[in-house]
Amino acid sequence: MIDLFGNIAMGLGVAVQPMNLAFCFIGALLGTLIGVLPGVGPTATMALLLPLTFGLPTEASIIMLAGIYYGAQYGGSTTAILLNLPGETSSVVTTLDGHQMAKQGRAGAALAIAAIGSLFGGSVATLVLAAFGPIMTRAALSFEAADYFSLILFGLLVSIVLAHGSVLKSVTMVAAGIALGTIGVDINTGQFRFTFGLMQLAEGINFVPLAMGLFGVAEILRNLENRGADVGTVRPLSSLWPTRDDMRRSWPAVLRGTAVGSLLGVLPGGGATLASFASYSLEKKVAANPSRFGKGAIEGVAGPETANNAAAQTSFVPLLTLGLPTNAVMALLVGAFIIQGVQPGPMMLKQQPALFWGLISSMWIGNLMLVIINLPLIGLWVKLLRVRYEYLFPAVLLFCAIGAYSLNNSGFDVLVMVAFGAIGYLLIKLGCEPAPLLLGFVLGPMLEENLRRALMLSRGSLLTFVERPISLTILIALAVTLVMLALPSLRRKRDVAFAEEES
Amino acid sequence: MTPFGIKHSSQDIIAGAIFLASGLAGVFGSFSYPMGTALQMGPGYFPAVVFGVLAALGAAILLKGLLVAGPGITGWAWRPFALVLGGLVLFALVAQTLGFILSCMALVLVATAAVPGLTLRSRLVLALVLAGFCWVVFLLGLGILIPTWPDLTP
Numbered sequence: 001m002i003d004l005f006g007n008i009a010m011g012l013g014v015a016v017q018p019m020n021l022a023f024c025f026i027g028a029l030l031g032t033l034i035g036v037l038p039g040v041g042p043t044a045t046m047a048l049l050l051p052l053t054f055g056l057p058t059e060a061s062i063i064m065l066a067g068i069y070y071g072a073q074y075g076g077s078t079t080a081i082l083l084n085l086p087g088e089t090s091s092v093v094t095t096l097d098g099h100q101m102a103k104q105g106r107a108g109a110a111l112a113i114a115a116i117g118s119l120f121g122g123s124v125a126t127l128v129l130a131a132f133g134p135i136m137t138r139a140a141l142s143f144e145a146a147d148y149f150s151l152i153l154f155g156l157l158v159s160i161v162l163a164h165g166s167v168l169k170s171v172t173m174v175a176a177g178i179a180l181g182t183i184g185v186d187i188n189t190g191q192f193r194f195t196f197g198l199m200q201l202a203e204g205i206n207f208v209p210l211a212m213g214l215f216g217v218a219e220i221l222r223n224l225e226n227r228g229a230d231v232g233t234v235r236p237l238s239s240l241w242p243t244r245d246d247m248r249r250s251w252p253a254v255l256r257g258t259a260v261g262s263l264l265g266v267l268p269g270g271g272a273t274l275a276s277f278a279s280y281s282l283e284k285k286v287a288a289n290p291s292r293f294g295k296g297a298i299e300g301v302a303g304p305e306t307a308n309n310a311a312a313q314t315s316f317v318p319l320l321t322l323g324l325p326t327n328a329v330m331a332l333l334v335g336a337f338i339i340q341g342v343q344p345g346p347m348m349l350k351q352q353p354a355l356f357w358g359l360i361s362s363m364w365i366g367n368l369m370l371v372i373i374n375l376p377l378i379g380l381w382v383k384l385l386r387v388r389y390e391y392l393f394p395a396v397l398l399f400c401a402i403g404a405y406s407l408n409n410s411g412f413d414v415l416v417m418v419a420f421g422a423i424g425y426l427l428i429k430l431g432c433e434p435a436p437l438l439l440g441f442v443l444g445p446m447l448e449e450n451l452r453r454a455l456m457l458s459r460g461s462l463l464t465f466v467e468r469p470i471s472l473t474i475l476i477a478l479a480v481t482l483v484m485l486a487l488p489s490l491r492r493k494r495d496v497a498f499a500e501e502e503s
Numbered sequence: 504m505t506p507f508g509i510k511h512s513s514q515d516i517i518a519g520a521i522f523l524a525s526g527l528a529g530v531f532g533s534f535s536y537p538m539g540t541a542l543q544m545g546p547g548y549f550p551a552v553v554f555g556v557l558a559a560l561g562a563a564i565l566l567k568g569l570l571v572a573g574p575g576i577t578g579w580a581w582r583p584f585a586l587v588l589g590g591l592v593l594f595a596l597v598a599q600t601l602g603f604i605l606s607c608m609a610l611v612l613v614a615t616a617a618v619p620g621l622t623l624r625s626r627l628v629l630a631l632v633l634a635g636f637c638w639v640v641f642l643l644g645l646g647i648l649i650p651t652w653p654d655l656t657p
Contacts, residue, residue, distance in 0.1 A: 432518060
């Protein structure tokens with residue numbers, strides 16, 4: 001314990017140096033900004049800024065890039081709540097209840113709770129990272145391909161609980177997402193799959209235009225359909241602050257979100273996205289009245305927003321202790337470390353303790369800055385809502401078009417976005433939720449990779465998934481969830497029957 | 504009353520048919536790649552399984568749609584659909600040749616034609632303001648590589 005406080009004190013000493021403080025602020029502000037702008041993600045921004053870090057000291061550059069990452073988690077939720085546009089996969093679930101709250105004129109409360117939850121989750125997760133990093137690393141080290149496979153399967157199941165439509169259609173959407181994820185070069189053999197001769201599809205469909213099409217463009221089409229009734233725009237706010245009732249409902253969700261986020265963030269592959277999805281379904285499960293979810297339940301904002309921020313912090317664990325990037329952003333950070341001549345991994349803690357603990361402490365300071373930057377700015381985001389939808393939707397469309405175009409500086413990604421806009425609109429018409437499709441798409445390639453590796457290790461025996469204790473535990477949890485899933489589905493069927501009798 | 508004389512859901516029938524068809528097409532496509540074995544999977548193995556599952560689920564939805572009453576499909580907004588997506592396609596095609604400002608304005612002008620109440624004058628002003636704002640943010644701020652104006656030198 002003395003060690004821990006000594007280390008944190010040393011880290012704080014590094015983080016509060018004026019230069020590092022300044023770059024932490026720049027990172028957090030920039031992160032929020034690009035998170036708010038739909039279509040400009042942290043990956044693109046960090047890639048653009050990477051060359052600029054050549055001239056900076058090691059600590060300052062890493063602290064700034066990390067700030068962009070967790071700042072964007074935060075900013076992404078702002079657009080998710082106000083415009084129903086998730087800036088990041090991790091804020092997809094925030095749209096479900098956050099945007100509903102905004103439509104009811106409670107955007108202020110949703111944004112404030114997201115800020116408070118993020119600060120709390122981020123702070124606690126930073127402590128977790130500092131205290132349990134080494135222990136959690138040992139646990140993560142013992143994960144093998146079979147365990148990952150079971151874990152990803154579990155993550156996909158969570159997304160079915162999340163959808164509020166028919167379970168059958170949700171499962172189908174997950175399958176469709178995984179199927180879309182198989183497009184591109186097969187990693188093991190180099191075979192081109194379903195690319196139809198298009199070189200642009202060699203690395204698969206890009207996540208960004210797919211998500212912007214399914215959620216951004218399709219939503220615009222749906223909103224333009226019923227003009228007159230002012231859908232899409234949000235009622236003016238009555239209050240910026242959560243009510244006492246909001247706070248009472250939120251704090252247990254924040255605590256649970258912190259726990260879920262800290263835990264899932266460490267696991268490679270899952271990270272912030274899986275954490276927010278898992279937290280949402282947990283809140284839905286423990287709620288006394290689950291039917292409130294999807295209609296503006298504040299727990300549905302508080303839990304996932306806390307969880308994704310907590311997970312954004314703890315996802316640094318595999319990177320800092322194993323040198324293993326768990327997502328695209330972490331891979332970019334590896335690049336930034338290498339530019340500075342530092343090899344991330346087990347030796348970093350010993351060789352560069354000031355950098356290691358300075359980065360961890362800066363995350364706490366950065367989270368505090370996020371709240372200080374954002375609570376006054378909520379007023380500014382809210383002003384966006386007074387804008388009529390006729391003026392708002394061309395702006396959103398333009399951001400999406402430019403964002404998609406700038407990914408590879410080609411029109412191809414814009415066309416991909418158009419295609420998924422059309423598909424998304426069709427899915428809305430067919431009563432299918434796009435969120436499970438997105439998760440299937442993201443986790444599908446990892447599922448295939450781990451399945452193939454696990455079966456290679458076990459010489460083709462499927463028994464490996466129940467023989468390994470970690471995998472078996474996850475599969476049992478999965479089976480239990482399936483049973484629980486069957487119950488609300490029964491209830492839903494009964495509801496449908498009742499509805500028919502009434503009409 | 505209904506084409507099948509029994510309760511059905513046109514939403515589920517169409518959704519099921521689409522998933523069944525794309526699943527079958529995917530399975531067919533997967534078999535054009537080497538399959539391999541469970542021990543040493545070829546590139547076609549996993550997609551074949553996934554598309555197979557998709558086709559089976561599609562068949563289940565189709566069947567449910569034929570037997571169980573449910574919601575039908577409500578009106579498809581063709582005008583916004585064509586204009587919004589058309590504007591985006593136009594942007595994708597002309598961005599490099601017409602330059603940033605004109606392409607942005609073209610997208611906004613085409614897309615806003617989907618809104619009946621807007622005058623041409625206000626659409627032009629909106630297009631100009633948005634293009635200018637985006638130029639500041641994306642070209643000046645983030646350094647995106649699209650030329651500002653069309654290249655007029657022969």
